[in-house]
Amino acid sequence: MSEQKTRGVTRRTFVKAATAAGLAAGLGPFVIPRRAQAAKTLKILQWNHFVPGYDKWFNNTYIKEWGEKNDTQVIVDNVGLVTLNSRAAAEVSAQKGHDLFMFLWPPPVYEDQVIDHAEIYQECQRRYGKPIDLAVRSTYNPKTRKYYGFSDSYVPDPVNYRKDLWDDVGMAPDTWDDIREGGRKIKQKHKIPVGIGLSAEIDTGMAMRAIMYSHGSSVQDAEGNLVLNSPQTRECLKFVKALFEETMTPEVLAWDASSNNRMILAGKGSLVLNAISVTREAENKKMPIADQIWLAKAAKGPVRRIGLEHVMDVYTIWKFAANIEGAKKFLVDYIGNFRQGFLNSEFYNFPCFPSRVPDIKQLLAKDSKAKPANKYAVLTDVLDWATNVGYPGYANAAIDEVFSTWVLNTMFAKAATGATSPEEALSEAEAACKRIWAKWKEKKMI
């Protein structure tokens, strides 16, 4: 027996202690008494908002008030936007997770896993009036006639530019040709480039589509047929190559979702496409550059003035969610209170049910932080120039995969840098799209 002793601890003692510790860890959560809780629980997963004040309001004020009124304990988990897809895949795989899962883009690929959200739209429409077309096109599958999500809000994607630099060259970024010419002049004169991403990330995806749509090009037509290979797309590829060579530097090839902000706030960029998080961050941190960053509508191309929504908030309710009814009620009530959301996001989240912020024009025309106070008034007619991913059709599973695997981002980056010819880049992208289209057609989802 003494042979088994090691510095006073016998093997027997060790095995006993290890077993006891294991049992305690395993059974502890079930045995330890918990505090009294609300009758129901509602679990929400959403991103870390780019405007921190929004999360503060939503997590600390709004959900608590709603929870008290509805005898529900609301738990919010905030995650980084790049982990949303992997979290969703994990929840579906486990058939367990949050009651409300918020994506920042349409998630049609999960259509089989979510409830039909039509009922929520109907109830909101009954109470608050019609939703905007952008919301419907980002959450409805006309093939299966199912709403695979519910969009409470979208985020405009204006042009953010340095007023001082653009004034200095006597131009304003109104059209894509202006951006190319003015950007080139500023780069030559001040050595400050334009920053439009050409990388595997969301902002690039939006920017490239804005260029395509304004030049009359698109991935699909209104009926959902693949039409990427077109003379208009070739023109876009040539335009982006020229834009890259004349106005930018290779840093846009390493772009991530916050590069826009970093570049222009560091004074190293003359123009970026981004949500208003750029100007809000500058204002909130009282940065001197704040007054020099102005906003403009999406740039006009040879065919039309059009851009993307920058972010599309899409809430989904899994079929396996534990509290489906609570989740539905939460969304309907949230739309009812959306004005608070609009204000606390500092005009970042725009309403999908416009009646909920009836004074939006007045609010945008006179902001207490902006200089000039009407800096955000340019967003008043955003619905005239913002569209959905998948334009002129609906967002669908094929469009989602093309977007999420950065097929267009890679195509434009390859053509812009000369890694391949524009024709080769288009041919590769088209082949990838054809594979994707065939797959989702076989699954009868498009």
Place this chain on the structure above:
Amino acid sequence: MTALASHAAAPTGARSRLRRLADSERFLAWALLAPAVVFIVALVGFPFVLALLYSVTNVTVGTQSASFVGLAKFRQAMESPAFWGAVRNTFLFTLVSQALVIVLAGTLARLLMMEFRGKWFVRLLILLPWVAPISLGSIGWLWIFDSIYSVINWTLRHIGIFGPETWPIWLGQPTLAMASIITVHVWRMLPLAAIIMLAGFSGIPKDIHDAAAIDGAGFWRRELQIILPLVLPIVLVAVLFGIVFTATDMIVIFIITRGGPFDSTQVLASLAYYTGIDGGDLAEGAAISLFLFPLLVAIAYLMLRLARRTEVT
């Protein structure tokens, strides 16, 4: 009375059985092995079998049911230029990283064998990149390579190596981006390889060094004909560990380049993730991830054989 006695004896009997169990070598061996077995089955075996099944179906992230499609997903992956680019990048990334790791780890191990003050502290510092979470280290490197705030560029400019107009975009140019992820990976793998090699060097008996010195062996002769053959089995173990870790890693790429610029740093592991999770095509993602399997099996076989050869009998 009999009933009472048996009642009183019951706990003593149970206790003694428990005591016997705790003293049993056989039970203890299984009890200590069990967590490792459970860990391997749950986190390696099960996902692997799942990947095999997924790769021959048309399963997506949004479906629970799937149909058997044979090798269609493998064919589909091979039709994509991105796949062949990822194959090339995987080999380049792995081979260059490992070549650098072995050379640097050998040098580091020899330095660590020397006697100097604060040796334990230096060893601790060298181990840090291996011990610290790789995601944390990679985020640090992301800032080091940042296009605006790069500390490398700032330093080299301030000491006069870069001119005022020179500001390399480390992650924005294909060659520099590949060099960047290789650097991070070498930084990460170096400690483990150095420690393995240090063990090898320390294991060479001093008599052999003395005999070589008496026989008048020069530096190269001593290195190549005496030390290298003795440490070779251990060096190969370090190489094989490194190859497996590098070829299957995606964290460095996921955090630093996300496969860019335009797929020039995309490797099979990251392509599998982007296709399977972000793209939603779990089946094709699984098929891509399995392409390296035969090669890694061969490497694992070699590892086991080498491990047996290095056993002291």
